[in-house]
Amino acid sequence: MTTITNSPETLRAAMVDNVKAAGHATSPAVEQAMRTVPRHDFVPEAAVGDAYADTAVITKRASDGSALSCASVPTIVAMMLDQLQVEPGDRILEIGAGTGYNAALLARLTGPGGSVTTVDIDPEVTAGARRGLDATGNPHVEVITRDGSLGASENAPYDRIIFTVGAWDLTPAFWEQLAPGGRLVVPLRWRAQTRSVAFVRDGDALVSDSMELCGFVPMIGQEGERSGTIDSDGLVTLYWDVDQTIDAAELSGVLDQSKETVWSEVLVGAAEPFDGIWLRITGHDSRICRICADRAAVNAGLCTPAIPIRSPALADGDSLAYLAIRKVQEGRFELGAIGHGTYGHRLARQLCDEIDVWNHDRNAQPRLRTYPLSTPRAAIPFDPTLNHELIDKAEARLIVSVI
Numbered sequence: 393m394t395t396i397t398n399s400p401e402t403l404r405a406a407m408v409d410n411v412k413a414a415g416h417a418t419s420p421a422v423e424q425a426m427r428t429v430p431r432h433d434f435v436p437e438a439a440v441g442d443a444y445a446d447t448a449v450i451t452k453r454a455s456d457g458s459a460l461s462c463a464s465v466p467t468i469v470a471m472m473l474d475q476l477q478v479e480p481g482d483r484i485l486e487i488g489a490g491t492g493y494n495a496a497l498l499a500r501l502t503g504p505g506g507s508v509t510t511v512d513i514d515p516e517v518t519a520g521a522r523r524g525l526d527a528t529g530n531p532h533v534e535v536i537t538r539d540g541s542l543g544a545s546e547n548a549p550y551d552r553i554i555f556t557v558g559a560w561d562l563t564p565a566f567w568e569q570l571a572p573g574g575r576l577v578v579p580l581r582w583r584a585q586t587r588s589v590a591f592v593r594d595g596d597a598l599v600s601d602s603m604e605l606c607g608f609v610p611m612i613g614q615e616g617e618r619s620g621t622i623d624s625d626g627l628v629t630l631y632w633d634v635d636q637t638i639d640a641a642e643l644s645g646v647l648d649q650s651k652e653t654v655w656s657e658v659l660v661g662a663a664e665p666f667d668g669i670w671l672r673i674t675g676h677d678s679r680i681c682r683i684c685a686d687r688a689a690v691n692a693g694l695c696t697p698a699i700p701i702r703s704p705a706l707a708d709g710d711s712l713a714y715l716a717i718r719k720v721q722e723g724r725f726e727l728g729a730i731g732h733g734t735y736g737h738r739l740a741r742q743l744c745d746e747i748d749v750w751n752h753d754r755n756a757q758p759r760l761r762t763y764p765l766s767t768p769r770a771a772i773p774f775d776p777t778l779n780h781e782l783i784d785k786a787e788a789r790l791i792v793s794v795i
Contacts, residue, residue: 400432403444407431407466410446416470421478425500426470434491434524435463451491452517461517461609463491464556468588468606473497475577475590475602476554481505485550485569487540488512488557488611492521495533498554509534509547513612540611543569555579558586558608560616562788564764567596579608580760582783582790583674584617584631584682585667585702589760596767600760605667616785622712623647627689630707632681635784638707643733646712647694652737653716655728656744658751662723668757669715669727669750670704675758675794676779679706683714696730706739713739715747758794765789 408417408426417423432443435451442449444466452461478484478501486495489512498508510533512518518537525533536544541563543553548569555578562578570576576591576598588606591598619631620640628647632638660666673680683705685695697703698717705714711733720726727747731740750756763772765787774780775793783790 398441400430400440400444403440404431407444407446411467411470414446414467416467416474418474419477421501422470422473422497425473425497426466429493429496429500430528431463431466431493433528434493434496449491451520452514461490461512461514463493464608469494469497471604471606472554472556472577472588473501475588475604476552476575477590478502478552482551483547483549483571484508485544485547485553486510487543487553487555487559488609489518489521489535490556492524492528492530492533492535494554494556495521495535496525496528496530499530499533507532507534507547509536509544509550511536511538511540511542511544513537513539539613541565541613545569550574553577555611556608558610560610560614561785562598562762564766564787567593567598567764570598579606581610581617582785582792583633583670583680585670585674585704587671591760591762596763598762603671603757603760605665614786623689623694625688627686628695629684630681630705631684632707633783633785636678636681638679638681642710643707643712646710646733646736649732649736652713652731652740653728654731654737654740654744655718655726656747656751658727658747659720659724660717660727662725666698666727666747666750668754669746672750672756672758672794673704673706673746675781675792677706678781679708681705681707683712698727704743706743708735708739709733711735711739713743715743756795758792761791761793763789763791 411417432440435443435449438449449463480503482502489510495510515537518535522535543565549571553576558579560581574593580589587603590602616634622643685700689695698715703715713729713731716728716730717725729740729743778793781792
């Protein structure tokens, strides 16, 4: 028999307390919505304890085991809802229906005077979302089966648009369907890292006002990222964007060349994030990419990135350097870089310079502006006091600006 200690209500309260402790659900409205909407009713095949744990609940997998749809991690859900800043009466579009849980939270936030439309390309996913929404008293949320990149023009314009799938690109539909001054929150991927970016529409520009590290199931049909292994056993992989000149074949075998290690003297605690180093580099260096080392490569000493599955690297011709870390005392770690190839030492030194700049203001963030790709470069304003990296995607033009 289920005891009251493990009741859905008790577990839900504990979930929200955990979300609050992590610094999210800062809005009273978001907190109340999460305390009210029954997450377990949207993942009926999961144990109630799993439904309220701070983990994603996978609801559909591909044949290779990769996740195709899920109920997102509650702390990430709260973080993005904080970014979205829903007001009562808002018209909201969600891209990625998932289980329907997030749409139910959105319906709670916008209230009876607003509307929520959620879109997903997979009819099995939308059918499940529809069931969950109906079962929890949300028949007014409209669920549409469609390619999310098209949005839902029939209910536009929207005051708020939120993606609950990872996007590599933004299509013209989102400029056409987002109201002037509206907010768009999207897990946007560039230079092989993903940030939940909150944009505010200013004319034809979407201008960021917050960015948070995250990871999401990618949207189907956006193939702008490339990858390639650089060792003979296929244990180490680089990921980069299609507009970059990185060539995995040219880097093949680079890890077998002599290793150059440079340490920065910058220290971090065991729980201190340092992903801002990577983010900052995307604003001025087109050589930045992601390196991923299999555990066997790490154990053999072939490749030892700071975070084995995702660390920043600089790739230049036949040379490479990646972020590294070493323990210097209990609970304290030093950041550095390891380089290989003709310019390995120089690249490692450059990464350490980036670590040093980041260390002087660890909370600084670049500014992102996004335009339709049709926007002429001459029409885009640039602040001469900042460095800029212009990244052309298939349908959007992204400008990353840093001091």
